[in-house]
Amino acid sequence: MKLIKLITVLAIGLLLSLQAVSAGTGLAQEKSEDGRFAVVINAKNEFKGEGKDARDAVRRLFLKDASTWSGTKHKAKAFDRGAKDDAHISFVTDVLEMKESELAKHWIMVKQKSGETRPREVDSDRSLFKMIAKYDGALGFAETSSLEDLPEGTKVLFTFGEPEKK
Secondary structure, eight states: OHHHHHHHHHHHHHHHHHHHHHHTOSTTOOOOSSSOEEEEEETTOOOOOOHHHHHHHHHHHHTTSOSBOTTSOOBOEEEEOOTTSHHHHHIIIIISOOOHHHHHHHHHHHHHHHOOOOOEEOOSHHHHHHHHHHSTTEEEEEEGGGGGGOOTTEEEEEEEOOOOOO
């Protein structure tokens, strides 16, 4: 009887682990091969900023301090990754120049002030790229190793840092 219970518990644990991995909850996150990430935008976006200007624009748009891309008519639509995703961790520290706790406080304040919510989380690069290709003002970030699958309708705006050590 104890053996049956043990086998049942192990089977349930394995099933839950597999479901969590397939849902992208961070239990089996893959590391970027080169430790670098890229901000990806819609190819129709005419934004001309480079370097610090591009980073500042992405920061303002992602944090919803601005709603349209500078010099364009495109309304921004940002996409995020899960909090345990290396791309998210690096984006928060390197591009937003914040800690995760500061970002959480920011979203509470934004919700209270304007009713806006944080950017939608997308669980895979493939889904992210499809969403960015769909919306003219879209932006998101991904590992540079996944850029070989970058579909038509998207382009890289800039690359950034390494993942935070866990």
